[in-house]
Amino acid sequence: MQQDVIVIGSGLSGLTSALLLARSGRKVLVLEQHARPAPVVNGFSRQGLYFDSGFHYVGGLGKGGAFRPLFRHLGLDRKLELFPFAADRFDQLKIVSTGETYALPVGFAEIRRELGALFPQQREKIDRYIGEIETTWSRFPYLDLNTDIADYAMQTVHGESLKERLGEFAETPELLSLLSMHSLLYGLSPEMAPFTLNAQVAGSYYHSAHGIRGGGRALVAALLELLDEAGVEVRCGAEVTSIDAEAATVSGVTLADGEQLQATEVVATLNPALLPQLLQPGQLRPAYRKRLAGLKQTCSAYIVFARSAQAIESLQKSNLFVQPQPGLLAANPDCPLRERAYYLAAAGQEQNGGHGVIGIIPAHVDEVADWVDAGPQRSPAYRQHKERIGAELLALFADNNPELAGLELLELATPLTLHDYSLAPQGAVYGVGRFLGQYNPHPMTRLRGLFLSGQAIAAPGLLGTVVSSYLTCGSILGHEQLRGEIRTCH
Amino acid sequence: MTEQEVIELIDSSLAEEFELDRADMTPDANIYEDLGLDSLDTVDMVIVLEGAFDFKIREEESVRAIRTLGDIHQFVLQKVVEHS
Ligand SMILES: Cc1cc2nc3c(=O)[nH]c(=O)nc-3n(C[C@H](O)[C@H](O)[C@H](O)COP(=O)(O)OP(=O)(O)OC[C@H]3O[C@@H](n4cnc5c(N)ncnc54)[C@H](O)[C@@H]3O)c2cc1C
Numbered sequence: 324m325q326q327d328v329i330v331i332g333s334g335l336s337g338l339t340s341a342l343l344l345a346r347s348g349r350k351v352l353v354l355e356q357h358a359r360p361a362p363v364v365n366g367f368s369r370q371g372l373y374f375d376s377g378f379h380y381v382g383g384l385g386k387g388g389a390f391r392p393l394f395r396h397l398g399l400d401r402k403l404e405l406f407p408f409a410a411d412r413f414d415q416l417k418i419v420s421t422g423e424t425y426a427l428p429v430g431f432a433e434i435r436r437e438l439g440a441l442f443p444q445q446r447e448k449i450d451r452y453i454g455e456i457e458t459t460w461s462r463f464p465y466l467d468l469n470t471d472i473a474d475y476a477m478q479t480v481h482g483e484s485l486k487e488r489l490g491e492f493a494e495t496p497e498l499l500s501l502l503s504m505h506s507l508l509y510g511l512s513p514e515m516a517p518f519t520l521n522a523q524v525a526g527s528y529y530h531s532a533h534g535i536r537g538g539g540r541a542l543v544a545a546l547l548e549l550l551d552e553a554g555v556e557v558r559c560g561a562e563v564t565s566i567d568a569e570a571a572t573v574s575g576v577t578l579a580d581g582e583q584l585q586a587t588e589v590v591a592t593l594n595p596a597l598l599p600q601l602l603q604p605g606q607l608r609p610a611y612r613k614r615l616a617g618l619k620q621t622c623s624a625y626i627v628f629a630r631s632a633q634a635i636e637s638l639q640k641s642n643l644f645v646q647p648q649p650g651l652l653a654a655n656p657d658c659p660l661r662e663r664a665y666y667l668a669a670a671g672q673e674q675n676g677g678h679g680v681i682g683i684i685p686a687h688v689d690e691v692a693d694w695v696d697a698g699p700q701r702s703p704a705y706r707q708h709k710e711r712i713g714a715e716l717l718a719l720f721a722d723n724n725p726e727l728a729g730l731e732l733l734e735l736a737t738p739l740t741l742h743d744y745s746l747a748p749q750g751a752v753y754g755v756g757r758f759l760g761q762y763n764p765h766p767m768t769r770l771r772g773l774f775l776s777g778q779a780i781a782a783p784g785l786l787g788t789v790v791s792s793y794l795t796c797g798s799i800l801g802h803e804q805l806r807g808e809i810r811t812c813h
Numbered sequence: 814m815t816e817q818e819v820i821e822l823i824d825s826s827l828a829e830e831f832e833l834d835r836a837d838m839t840p841d842a843n844i845y846e847d848l849g850l851d852s853l854d855t856v857d858m859v860i861v862l863e864g865a866f867d868f869k870i871r872e873e874e875s876v877r878a879i880r881t882l883g884d885i886h887q888f889v890l891q892k893v894v895e896h897s
Contacts, residue, residue, distance in 0.1 A: 477873060481871050481873075605832075608830065608831050608832060608854070608857065609829065609830050609831075609832065610830035610831055610854075610857035610858070610860065610861050611854075611857050613830070614856075614857055614860055760869070762856045762859075762860060765853060765856075767853055768853070769851065769853055769854070
């Protein structure tokens with residue numbers, strides 16, 4: 324097969340970009356280093372239970388939601404069945420030191436009402452703050468077809484941090500907790516997180532929160548079906564080791580086994596800090612290569628996959644965020660396990676009858692540093708480390724939440740597991756973060772025919788990666804063409 | 814730092830990071846037409862200057878107005894004065 328475009332990486336962004344480019348008439352080949360497509364979101368089964376890995380819920384797809392036209396444009400609305408999260412408590416927050424649990428209802432008006440009732444003295448400020456989120460979240464490029472893309476990117480570099488913005492609106496530590504808890508979903512602390520990023524992520528869920536029937540596995544299957552219909556081949560076990568160019572123009576890629584594949588366009592969706600390793604000296608300026616290599620990564624995580632004898636009622640169509648002390652909530656691994664904020668979700672909301680539980684807690688790759696170079700056949704000491712951490716985390720979950728007493732550990736992912744799945748440096752949960760002050764890369768590069776896409780280009784999550792694909796494919800096909808097509812999907 | 818040292822640091826940093834030929838780097842050289850930079854390089858230029866002088870550049874308007882190497886010299890010299 325002779326292809327026009329090679330997409331490196333079969334994550335959400337790679338698959339979405341491949342689809343958009345194939346529909347423009349190009350012949351597209353997707354190359355994935357892992358043995359399975361979309362390893363980050365594909366999920367897995369253990370002892371009869373299905374577990375999601377990198378996808379639990381999505382925001383902005385409810386009635387009037389700004390993400391809907393993109394979903395329709397891609398054809399995902401035809402392939403997937405969504406189910407709404409609990410209207411009165413799509414996300415909950417438990418503060419361990421006070422024993423209080425709070426619930427966020429779906430909808431901006433409902434959130435205002437709930438928070439206003441909980442913190443009556445701050446009602447007027449809460450109204451204004453939630454109002455700001457409501458107008459800001461959907462100004463994300465491609466959700467709003469009129470947003471100036473370059474200006475928007477600059478706000479995430481020079482704009483206000485979430486911490487600064489919240490400082491004007493919220494005094495009570497518990498309120499700060501509730502308004503910053505979604506930082507766990509993009510992996511930056513409120514000091515380092517652009518307000519606009521938090522607005523986009525949290526705001527999409529405030530608008531509406533849905534699960535996908537069949538979870539991440541169904542999402543990947545739907546994308547693969549659409550790609551098949553569009554004539555795209557996805558090759559797994561194909562690690563790209565070099566991006567080739569002639570006369571300052573991309574000519575193709577070389578794989579780890581030496582095979583060379585030609586293409587006139589290459590879309591790289593891998594963690595952009597890895598890109599310089601694939602380039603030859605002279606292909607891109609030293610300044611640019613250094614910038615990419617120096618991009619800051621989000622923290623890593625331990626992920627518990629467990630079975631519960633009883634159905635866990637509190638996690639039905641709801642997630643539980645747990646924070647040791649009230650105040651700004653940060654994804655912070657630089658403290659003992661018991662002092663970290665974490666996140667609990669039901670595994671396979673619909674299939675498993677409430678018996679599967681997933682817990683995600685920030686971690687640092689240094690915690691597993693001894694085994695970084697050991698390869699997949701890691702030592703018995705690594706297994707013991709996993710057993711110890713797993714047992715500690717189950718005890719922590721049970722102490723904080725009586726419903727979770729008696730969980731059985733089926734699997735534990737560590738920063739090394741996350742690295743194996745995406746090759747992300749340090750096992751970064753959300754890859755390169757959109758840190759305030761950091762210039763994340765643009766979809767276009769100075770090497771003709773080489774484009775970048777993925778969560779580092781726009782934002783993490785299904786929404787962020789889909790938008791990144793539109794930004795990239797818009798750079799290739801023309802933003803006006805893609806925007807015009809999306810207008811017909813409203 | 815003297816003015817001359819500031820200019821030398823700017824020129825040597827840009828020459829290294831953008832693989833420019835020092836002979837082309839005269840103050841009236843247009844950075845786009847003569848030195849071959851393009852709009853995608855602007856961010857890297859900002860980062861290189863921030864790194865060389867240890868300050869933050871937030872003045873997007875002034876950066877966008879830069880046309881010649883001499884404009885960069887003036888922009889940085891002014892920032893250096895502001896920071897001292
Ligand atoms: C634990 C967890 C929970 C999450 N929960 C949610 C959620 O509930 N909702 C939500 O919307 N989002 C969620 N996310 C975020 C979401 O999963 C990610 O933002 C998204 O999957 C990133 O997609 P991507 O395409 O940018 O990157 P990736 O999925 O990392 O894709 C890059 C691909 O490139 C491949 N690759 C790398 N190097 C090479 C090479 N040299 N050659 C070939 N292939 C290569 C990698 O193997 C990888 O498959 C979660 C993430 C995690 C980790």
